[in-house]
Amino acid sequence: MLLSSTISAVILLAAAADSARILGVFPVPSISHQYVFRTLTLELAKRGHELVVITPDPAFLKTKPPYNITEIDVSSSYNIVKQFQSDMTNYKRGVVVDVKTMLSFDTYRKMLQVYVEQLNHPAVEKIIQDKNQQFDLIILEGFLNYHLILTEIFKAPAILISSFHGFAESYEIVGAVARHPIFYPGIMRKNYENLTLIEKIYEAKMEYDYMRVFQQVDDYENQLLKTKFGPKSPTVSELKNNIDFLLINSNQIFCNNRPVPPNVAFVGPLHLQPLKELPQDLKSYMDNSDTGVIYVSLGTNVRPSNMDEELLNAFLGAFEALPYDILWKFDGDNLTKIPKNVKIQKWFPQRDLLAHPNVKLFVMQGGLQSTDEAIDAGVPLVTIPMLGDQYFNAHKHEQLGIGVKLDALTLDAKALLEGIRHVLNNKSYRENIRKLKEIMDDQLQTPMERAVWWTEYVIRHKGARHLRSLAANISWAEYLMADVLFTLAAIAFSTLLAIALVIKFMLSTLFRISVTKNKIKQS
Structure with a gap:
């Protein structure tokens, strides 16, 4: 003891x-x-x-x-x-x-x-x-x-x-x-x-x-x-x-x-936590979906309730035309005429939801944390960027072959429907995102281990x-050595100017000599 x-x-x-x-x-x-x-x-x-x-x-x-x-x-x-x-x-x-x-x-x-x-x-x-x-x-x-x-x-x-x-x-x-x-x-x-x-x-x-x-x-x-x-x-x-x-x-x-x-x-993705069980009602919904589920979330900084009527109808029209069940994170209470295949909630346990094997696609705004969660779950993307770094991320999704990006300013039901169908019908998007997860996971340390190690390194030293x-x-100016470049440019300019003046002097002298000779001959 x-x-x-x-x-x-x-x-x-x-x-x-x-x-x-x-x-x-x-x-x-x-x-x-x-x-x-x-x-x-x-x-x-x-x-x-x-x-x-x-x-x-x-x-x-x-x-x-x-x-x-x-x-x-x-x-x-x-x-x-x-x-x-x-x-x-x-x-x-x-x-x-x-x-x-x-x-x-x-x-x-x-x-x-x-x-x-x-x-x-x-x-x-x-x-x-x-x-x-x-x-x-x-x-x-x-x-x-x-x-x-x-x-x-x-x-x-x-x-x-x-x-x-x-x-x-x-x-x-x-x-x-x-x-x-x-x-x-x-x-x-x-x-x-x-x-x-x-x-x-x-x-x-x-x-x-x-x-x-x-x-x-x-x-x-x-x-x-x-x-x-x-x-x-x-x-x-x-x-x-x-x-x-x-x-x-x-x-x-x-x-x-x-x-x-x-x-x-x-040290990314630093925020990913161990998966948890879905709430029973949500788990039943996911398990019982015969065709599969498309998850839709525009993140924490975009409020779908603020969409103008045309954009809102584009989403609803596309969803209604799909044979899939739709889970849509929607912040407001102003939505009417919700299609039968669409279930709306103000919040979903996104990370745990994306990990469910019945999720076929993630329609999202391009946030990095959401991207990380989709990669970890192996779920392909349809990205509709609306602000901040979302445009950069959306471009990266296409570059890596893990999704397609759509323009929110011109988006209509047809374009959204075509984007969704394109990703769902092309297996390469799911294969690419799963391969990307393997590459990103293949490291000596987890992101958290690396972040903690370097933090404590700075403390120790x-x-x-x-x-x-x-x-x-x-x-x-310092990085590009502007002073050096300016000096070299000045030297080069001075040298060229000096050469030009010498040539001008020589030509002028030759011209004067020639004129003098002609005068002598004439006399």
Whole structure:
């Protein structure tokens, strides 16, 4: 008994010695983002680390959290997002957001209100003002940069984490190959393959516009930081130098196999949890479907109830013409004349549902988490992108042969019906997605093991500056050696100018000599 107690005490002491105090800062009010971060923070807590998590979606809102997790609830951020979403007047067909709108400075400026409000939250301010607060690591969501000031306040190593492929700006911070309009396009881009010369010029301009907007955002964040933390506050560019590591919740395949330095780890799909039994009523529905089931969900950020009448009728018309049972995740109560083969609910256990062998197809919006779940279940896709990175993902679905993409702006019942039938009648889509799962699963570590290992690596070594690329967080002028190129161009121009002047002088001299000789002959 004494020996057992001694062993237990030694184990506890060892765990305590290895445990760290971690601050998690995940500002974006989107449950699909938060599920990813929550999965990692809960796993770190299980391993004995103490976590303070700032989140708009607390995991323990209705239950008591574990002793080593403190959550700061900033769910009021959803009110800001709902407000500026309602202010947007350029939704097309009720639900489609144009890429240019998503990439506008005004959109990001409004989104920054979320970050500002969260750092003004009394519980967050209390931590900031408490000089006794110390953290061994800070994990921050990679998107906007206002919250990077926390790395300066607490002087702790920092990891950026993205809930999807990662923004080009996050890659730039750590020195990865961040931008190329064709090979490594930004995740908000629609087209990047098999382009004509005119299309390539247009996409290059889009990439440039994207860079310019984010520079405007950085400048605006600098103003906000000085307003909140004083005129001596570090600039965003200076704060970016505090980042030690980048975690990307995606597989390299979905990031075009982007070259990255060793302080970047692809840890997707991080959010996949062990499968659970379906609720009995849903299980019976799935088991008893004679023809099979098509599952339809447009994700958490698109509300089907906002579709205009024409688009809504396109969905209903296509579904009614199919011999399959349809499960449609629909958020509203305004749907009338529902076809007999369509069952509607406001929520489905999507991951567990997709794993049922009777699911024939997934009609979706192109979200990365939904894509990961479909790949894991081996279910082919019909993708109708409507905002954000969904266009990029939809293009990738076609590129990998795991689905087809349809244009929501021109979609009608006929086009949707043809897309569904095409995928269902072509076995290659199911074969391709199953093969893709095999490839993505063939790794030494699970995504969670890799994410935890690198997180604890940064803790153990009190940072990861030794893995940092020399190209980290430098300007494009520096990266492209603009000073060298300018100097060489100046030398080349000067040389050519000198040669031209010499030739001009020689020709002028020869001309004068010739004129002189002619005058002598004439005289």
